[in-house]
Amino acid sequence: MSTTSTSDATGSTPLVLPGGTWTLGGREVTRFGYGAMQLAGAWVMGPPADHDGALAVLRAVVGAGITHIDTSDAYGPHITNDLIREALHPYPGPLLVATKVGANRDARGGWPTARRPEDLRRQVQENLQALGVDVLDLVNIRMGDANGPQVGSIAEAFETLAQLQQDGLVRHLGVSNVTAGQVAEARAIAPVVCVQNMYNLAVRHDDDLIDDLARDGIAYVPFFPLGGFTPLQSDALSAVAQRRSATPMAVALSWLLQRSPNVLLIPGTKSVKHLRENITGAATMLSEQDLADLDTIGR
Known part of the structure; x- marks a missing residue:
């Protein structure tokens, strides 16, 4: 697995971003990225319990050399984009901020679809304003619903x-x-530079799609890489983690990076310590036997 050397947010202890880089829409980004959804409050609603801590995480992300942040103005709603702007604007040149449109939030925390042309134009304008930019780097259209595509x-x-x-x-x-x-x-209709679907060790429905996209130079960005609201659990995963003296979540992230070079990770966290653990964990090297054992989980 290729790596990208960098330093942590304090500049004191070297970090190595696992996976190297990928060209996303003509921009070279680190394959290890960051998803901002968890920075909002519980169930992705309202402000974070620790506002300064959220800003610290975002600054640590950039300090670690990560150049791909995933967000949406629906997170909060409006919370994560506001935090990103407060913490990072004006944005470093290498940083790519990807956002998402296609859904609103209701008072109960639901995700009703909002994909009419007027909805999408409004959401793009809201993202532009919240992030403080004239042009959005990357916009994903969210289809389907909470049950999937x-x-x-x-x-x-x-x-x-x-x-x-x-x-x-x-x-x-x-x-x-x-x-x-x-x-x-x-x-x-138009060039697509990335596909963002649910995919992890236990959810493998996109295996063929990932391979097809890789051949065409299109990124695949798995959301819920660690299982989302239902963390991954498997005897095979636990056994490999024990062999590698790593956590099961570290193994799951590493497996994704080794799955295909076009897979870009966006694990989220609201803790600087956990961010560092994710980075070092994803660098866990897996053997052919490890990969074979893990391959039995989602099949």
């Missing part, structure tokens, strides 16, 4: 984003929570 056309929503790209408000486009058919439909 749903069959249906992506054309109207993706055409709206493609027009916003032509208008100069968005640099690059991606798709999220989608079927392989919807990926193909979107690619027929």
Whole structure:
């Protein structure tokens, strides 16, 4: 596994970002990125319990050399984008901030869809304003619902984003929570630089899609890489972790990086200590036997 050398947020202890880099929309980014969703309050609603701690995590992310942050104005709502701007604006040149549109939040914490053209234009404007930029680096359109991808056309929503790209408000486009058919439909409309779906050791439905995207130079960004609200549990995972003197979560992250060079990680955390643990854990080297044992989990 290739690595990228850097230093921690204090500049005192060297860190090595595992996985090296990937070219995302013409920008070289670290394959080990950061997902900002957990910076909001409980159930991704409201402000964080520790505002200064959230800012410290974001600064530690950049200090560690990470150049890919994933966010959405629906997180909070509006909370994580505001934190990112407060902590990091003006943004370092190498940093790519990817955001997501296609859903609102309701008072009960639900994620009702919002994919009409007027919804998407409004959400892009809200992301621009909250992040304090004139152009968004990357916008993913969230399809499906809380149960996962749903069959249906992506054309109207993706055409709206493609027009916003032509208008100069968005640099690059991606798709999220989608079927392989919807990926193909979107690619027929405008270039897609990444696909963001749920995928981890136990959820392997996108195996073929990942390989197809890798051949075409398109990134695959798994959300819930550690199982999300249901953390990964497996005897095989525990056995490999014990052999490697690592935590099961470290092994799960490392497996994703070794799965394919186009897989970009965005594990989230609200703790600087946990951020460092994720970075060092994802650098765990897995043997062919480890990989074979882990391969039995999701199949």
